[in-house]
Amino acid sequence: MADDPRSHESPRTAVVWSVLRAELRRRRDLGVTELAVLDVGGGSGVFAVPLAEMGLTVTVVDASADALATLQRRAAEAGVAGRVVAVQGDADRIAEAVQAASYDLVLCHSILEVVEDPGQTIATIARLLRPGGRASVLVANRVATVLARVLSGRVAEAARAFADPAGRSGAADAVRRRFDTGVLTGLLEAGGLVVERLHGVRVVADLVPGAMLEGVPGGVEALLDLELAAAATPPYRDIAAQLHAFARRP
Ligand SMILES: C[S@@+](CC[C@H](N)C(=O)[O-])C[C@H]1O[C@@H](n2cnc3c(N)ncnc32)[C@H](O)[C@@H]1O
Structure with missing residues (x-):
């Protein structure tokens, strides 16, 4: 696993990447060099391609053939086509598409809002994780x-x-649906996962038009620092545009 160049980050996604990077560091410190990653509803690879660039092998399951075509093009352009596996499939029937207990990290970003039964999706994700594996779950607040x-x-x-x-x-x-901190936590726990971290995503990042920071020395960096600090701090966390939970399969 190579170090993350951070080129894909912005204040809008910085919190999620900080959690994912911390997990990769933790695994590396444990001597783990290969991680199997599944990205459910991973679309065009906004997360999958940078993770593959970090040296991980990522399987993306998505219902959209167009999104998967974009994913493959982006992976090829980034020189990581060999580390990205695209599978067309439905998150509601994901157990048919991939093997149980075979992933170290499962991403489930911006998809629970649209699936048939979010409780079922989370329970399936728990089964797809190896014991000790982690789920990264991002939902609309x-x-x-x-x-x-x-x-x-x-x-x-x-x-x-x-x-x-x-x-x-x-x-x-x-x-179809949105969540709050209590509902998201309850969903993960009911699926058999242990919530380790809960963050707000885009607490302040969306509040200021980008143009307003243009020409302000250090403006974007200050926004990023505030976003990262507020992300874990209620009540700021709880009003963020999205909520991010990081959970472990015991
Ligand atoms: C908002 S995008 C999120 C993409 C990616 N996870 C991200 O965070 O950038 C939602 C994705 O879910 C996919 N999708 C929607 N319903 C699905 C389903 N039932 N099964 C699998 N994928 C689905 C869409 O094709 C789309 O690529």
Whole structure:
């Protein structure tokens, strides 16, 4: 596993990468040099390609042939096509596509919002992990949805998202469900996973238009530092646009 060049990071994803990097360091310190990674709903490889660039072998299962074609093109451009395996399949039936108890790390990013049964997906992911393996789970935060809609003047939608346990702003909402810290933790625990870390993602990163920081010396770095500090600190964590849980299969 090579060191991460960090070129793929931005304040919007820095927290997730900091958790993933810490896990890779932990494994390396234990003398582990090969890790099998599964990226469920990994799409065009926003996470899979940089992980492959770090020397990991990543299997991406995604329903979209187009996304997988983009993944393969990006992996080839990055020179890591041999370390990225693309599998077209449905997260709701993922156990049919890959082997049980064979992964050290499973990514499940921005997909629980759309699957048939998130509890079933998590239980399956737990079975696909080797004992001691980790799951990285990223979901949309229903609290942030309410606040974002108010800020853009869509108060009726905000009120509906506030009242709906799934955090949907109405019938036209493209997202099937959103989560909060309690629901996400409960889901992982019910699936047999032990939550080790829980962060907010995009706590402050989305609050400032990029253009506003242009020309401000150290502006982006200061935003990144604040994002990383606030990510683990309630109540800031709990209002982030997304929630990230890192959990272990006992
Ligand atoms: C919002 S994208 C997230 C992509 C990637 N995980 C990331 O974080 O950049 C959601 C991905 O899930 C895929 N997807 C949606 N429903 C799916 C399902 N039932 N089974 C597998 N993949 C699915 C879509 O094709 C898309 O690539």
